[in-house]
Amino acid sequence: MQKxxxxxxxxxxxxxxxxxxxxxxxxxxxxxxxxxxxxxVPGVQKEVGDxxxxxxxxxxxxxxxxxxxxxxRAVPExxxxxxxxxxxxxxxxxxxxxxVIKLRADLDKIARVHDAVAVIxxxxxxxxxxxxRTVMEAIAPKGITYTNFGPGMSMGHTVAxxxxxxxxDAVSMTIPEGTGLHKRMVYVKIKEDYEFEKVAEAIKKxxxxxxxxxxxxxxxxxxxxxxxxxxxxxxRKGVSGNTHNQRMEFIMSVTNPAATAQVMxxxxxxxxxxxxxxxxxxxxxxxDFIYGDKNILLFRLV
Amino acid sequence: MQKxxxxxxxxxxxxxxxxxxxxxxxxxxxxxxxxxxxxxVPGVQKEVGDxxxxxxxxxxxxxxxxxxxxxxRAVPExxxxxxxxxxxxxxxxxxxxxxVIKLRADLDKIARVHDAVAVIxxxxxxxxxxxxRTVMEAIAPKGITYTNFGPGMSMGHTVAxxxxxxxxDAVSMTIPEGTGLHKRMVYVKIKEDYEFEKVAEAIKKxxxxxxxxxxxxxxxxxxxxxxxxxxxxxxRKGVSGNTHNQRMEFIMSVTNPAATAQVMxxxxxxxxxxxxxxxxxxxxxxxDFIYGDKNILLFRLV
Numbered sequence: 001m002q003k004x005x006x007x008x009x010x011x012x013x014x015x016x017x018x019x020x021x022x023x024x025x026x027x028x029x030x031x032x033x034x035x036x037x038x039x040x041v042p043g044v045q046k047e048v049g050d051x052x053x054x055x056x057x058x059x060x061x062x063x064x065x066x067x068x069x070x071x072x073r074a075v076p077e078x079x080x081x082x083x084x085x086x087x088x089x090x091x092x093x094x095x096x097x098x099x100v101i102k103l104r105a106d107l108d109k110i111a112r113v114h115d116a117v118a119v120i121x122x123x124x125x126x127x128x129x130x131x132x133r134t135v136m137e138a139i140a141p142k143g144i145t146y147t148n149f150g151p152g153m154s155m156g157h158t159v160a161x162x163x164x165x166x167x168x169d170a171v172s173m174t175i176p177e178g179t180g181l182h183k184r185m186v187y188v189k190i191k192e193d194y195e196f197e198k199v200a201e202a203i204k205k206x207x208x209x210x211x212x213x214x215x216x217x218x219x220x221x222x223x224x225x226x227x228x229x230x231x232x233x234x235x236r237k238g239v240s241g242n243t244h245n246q247r248m249e250f251i252m253s254v255t256n257p258a259a260t261a262q263v264m265x266x267x268x269x270x271x272x273x274x275x276x277x278x279x280x281x282x283x284x285x286x287x288d289f290i291y292g293d294k295n296i297l298l299f300r301l302v
Numbered sequence: 303m304q305k306x307x308x309x310x311x312x313x314x315x316x317x318x319x320x321x322x323x324x325x326x327x328x329x330x331x332x333x334x335x336x337x338x339x340x341x342x343v344p345g346v347q348k349e350v351g352d353x354x355x356x357x358x359x360x361x362x363x364x365x366x367x368x369x370x371x372x373x374x375r376a377v378p379e380x381x382x383x384x385x386x387x388x389x390x391x392x393x394x395x396x397x398x399x400x401x402v403i404k405l406r407a408d409l410d411k412i413a414r415v416h417d418a419v420a421v422i423x424x425x426x427x428x429x430x431x432x433x434x435r436t437v438m439e440a441i442a443p444k445g446i447t448y449t450n451f452g453p454g455m456s457m458g459h460t461v462a463x464x465x466x467x468x469x470x471d472a473v474s475m476t477i478p479e480g481t482g483l484h485k486r487m488v489y490v491k492i493k494e495d496y497e498f499e500k501v502a503e504a505i506k507k508x509x510x511x512x513x514x515x516x517x518x519x520x521x522x523x524x525x526x527x528x529x530x531x532x533x534x535x536x537x538r539k540g541v542s543g544n545t546h547n548q549r550m551e552f553i554m555s556v557t558n559p560a561a562t563a564q565v566m567x568x569x570x571x572x573x574x575x576x577x578x579x580x581x582x583x584x585x586x587x588x589x590d591f592i593y594g595d596k597n598i599l600l601f602r603l604v
Contacts, residue, residue: 021543024443100604101597121604124441130604131437131588132552135430137603138568138591139554139561141326241323241567243560250434251551252441258545259441265543266440280604282589286433289440295403301439302402302423302432302582 004064005031006268007057007087009078011044013155013228014092015069017261019048022067025265027291032060063087065268069261071159075120079107083116088271090264092123094156095207100126100280108278118278122267123260124252125149127281129232132250134282136236140246143238149182150174152230155256160208161186166194167203169222176233177213184214189222230256266290306366307333308570309359309389311380313346315457315530316394317371319563321350324369327567329593334362365389367570371563373461377422381409385418390573392566394425396458397509402428402582410580420580424569425562426554427451429583431534434552436584438538442548445540451484452476454532457558462510463488468496469505471524478535479515486516491524532558568592 006028008018015033022030032052035041045053057063065088068078072093079089093103100121107118121127125147133145150173157172173185186203190196200216203209219225231253240246252259266289267281273288290297308330310320317335324332334354337343347355359365367390370380374395381391395405402423409420423429427449435447452475459474475487488505492498502518505511521527533555542548554561569583572590592599 017543017545020545024541024543096604097601101601104600126604128437128441132434133603134588134592134599135433135437138588139426139430139556139565141564141568141593239326240556240560240564241319241326243319243322243557246556246561247554248556249551249553251553252549254441254542254548254550255545258542259548262443262542263441266443280600282600282603283587285585285587286436286440287584290436291443297436298406298582298584299399299403301435301584302398302428 001027003027003029004269004272005029005060005062006265007031007034007060007063007066008069009034009066010069011035011041012069013257014261014264015067016047017257018067018069018265019051020258021262021265025269025291027269028265031063034060034066057082057085057087065090065271067264067268069264071163072156073163076103076106079118080110083107083110083114083118086114086116088117088119088268090119090122090267090271092127092260092264093121094123094126096126104278104280111278112276115276117271117274117276119267119271119274119281119284120278121280122264124254124263125232127260127263129234129250131281131286132234133236136234136238136248139248140236140238140240143236143246145234145236146178146180148176148178148180148233148235150176150231152256153226153228154184154230155260157184157186157208160206161188161203164199164202164206166191166199171222171225174230182212184209184212186214186216187219187222187225188216189219228256230254303329305329305331306571306574307331307362307364308567309333309336309362309365309368310371311336311368312371313337313343314371315559316563316566318349319559320369320371320567321353322560323564323567327571327593329571330567333365336362336368359384359387359389367392367573369566369570371566373465374458375465378405378408381420382412385409385412385416385420388416388418390419390421390570392421392424392569392573394429394562394566395423396425396428398428406580406582413580414578417578419573419576419578421569421573421576421583421586422580423582424566426556426565427534429562429565431536431552433583433588434536435538438536438540438550441550442538442540442542445538445548447536447538448480448482450478450480450482450535450537452478452533454558455528455530456532457562459486459488459510462508463490463505466501466504466508468493468501473524473527476532484514486511486514488516488518489521489524489527490518491521530558532556
């Protein structure tokens with residue numbers, strides 16, 4: 001079997017977990033790790049052993065898929081560069097709503113032109129949760145689904161806080177309040193010469209936090225607060241045909257970067273089975289994410 | 303919008319719930335109800351009003367999909383008849399394992415030849431549960447998934463008991479014992495001149511019951527025991543990449559025929575978006591099951 005060659009872009013929490021997930025996949029191999037500035041991430045080469053660490057995908061020979069372990073905001077600019085080379089991309093773009101729809105439309109055009117596949121928002125939410133929400137609506141088309149996150153550190157929100165001027169280090173915790181409402185508990189270490197109150201205001205006005213009850217606390221050390229466990233509890237009560245009170249729940253408790261990276265790697269596999277274009281997870285057959293002979297998989301899963 | 307015309311074959315619990323689900327679907331209409339012997343199901347015509355009740359699909363004009371609300375054991379013979387006319391089929395064939403794989407292979411051939419689509423095992427288990435199990439493996443490829451059914455009446459098992467010689471009426475209850483093990487509690491009313499012990503032995507030897515702890519009780523009246531509520535609790539503890547203890551659960555509590563019929567009707571919609579062939583639910587993109595404009599759906603679900 002020819003193994004699919006996967007490049008991992010970035011080596012943060014998700015990038016390094018993606019390397020682990022690829023190594024555990026019998027049908028894939030790590031083509032290399034791509035960093036803008038390897039000097040900024042010392043020890044990567046030592047950590048990954050024989051895997052090449054480069055600044056340009058062209059140094060890696062044939063690459064089938066690039067797993068983009070980068071901040072969501074970097075995806076719209078970065079993904080087209082790979083797609084234009086005919087390399088599939090997978091990202092975990094996590095800005096819900098219009099931003100996903102726009103990204104999908106933009107990447108779809110580029111992917112089709114270059115005979116490539118982009119799988120976007122391939123984390124657990126958006127991502128596998130989006131698939132579960134869709135399945136729940138197939139069972140009960142009318143009704144309300146509540147998605148309750150946490151308690152846990154939100155990677156997207158944490159990255160967003162860190163991008164705000166004056167923030168030296170930060171962590172954003174998501175606390176579920178039920179019926180899809182959340183508190184955001186943000187712990188920040190402020191850079192010298194910055195005013196905490198102003199930074200706190202900027203955080204609360206950020207699109208990631210604007211619609212949630214947000215509390216910002218000043219701390220001297222963020223590192224000691226970090227636990228990357230996270231969870232979700234989705235609930236739907238709805239109507240099948242004309243029968244009410246059909247109830248469904250999905251509960252998950254995971255180490256977040258490992259789950260996100262694994263979904264991205266599973267999506268990399270799925271990308272190789274789709275026609276050129278851009279896809280969110282509910283647009284892909286679930287079986288395409290899994291390794292193995294289809295009949296054996298269906299025997300076990302159906 | 304041209305509505306898809308759906309024929310419902312059979313008018314038992316699932317067939318009648320399928321009619322209700324189609325009526326609630328903005329993109330579909332009931333082409334008619336097909337019964338082998340309408341005289342055996344008195345009052346159907348009165349119950350369904352203007353909807354034609356016929357013995358042959360040819361009496362219904364153009365039909366896009368036939369929803370087969372029949373016993374699983376009737377599916378392998380019945381589905382090909384519709385597929386051969388270029389009509390898509392949806393069934394809720396619920397005999398797991400080899401039987402599903404064989405049915406899929408058989409119907410796939412026929413469907414391709416006649417430019418039709420068969421969606422098989424489109425209930426909630428097998429069916430939507432199969433999709434959830436697959437998504438769980440995309441998140442954590444290594445590990446164990448336990449599917450715990452009930453407590454509730456199993457339609458497949460009840461039909462199987464009723465087919466056994468000497469049984470006048472019956473209901474089979476599924477009681478979860480955890481870690482995917484179940485007790486089967488079977489309540490039977492025996493026909494005159496049959497021996498209860500012999501009937502009970504035949505039930506316990508049926509493939510539906512052979513591998514489970516099965517208790518058979520004799521009752522005088524089955525009807526008063528019937529509650530068609532049912533449920534499932536699926537649990538997976540597994541590994542994402544090299545990170546262990548990733549935990550997921552799916553819990554559902556539903557009126558069973560309504561959920562089964564709704565999934566079948568959602569699958570009828572999905573069948574119209576697939577290429578010719580036979581599909582189990584994990585082989586179909588979840589979004590194809592849902593009614594609506596794709597961008598609006600993705601805005602809400604992703």
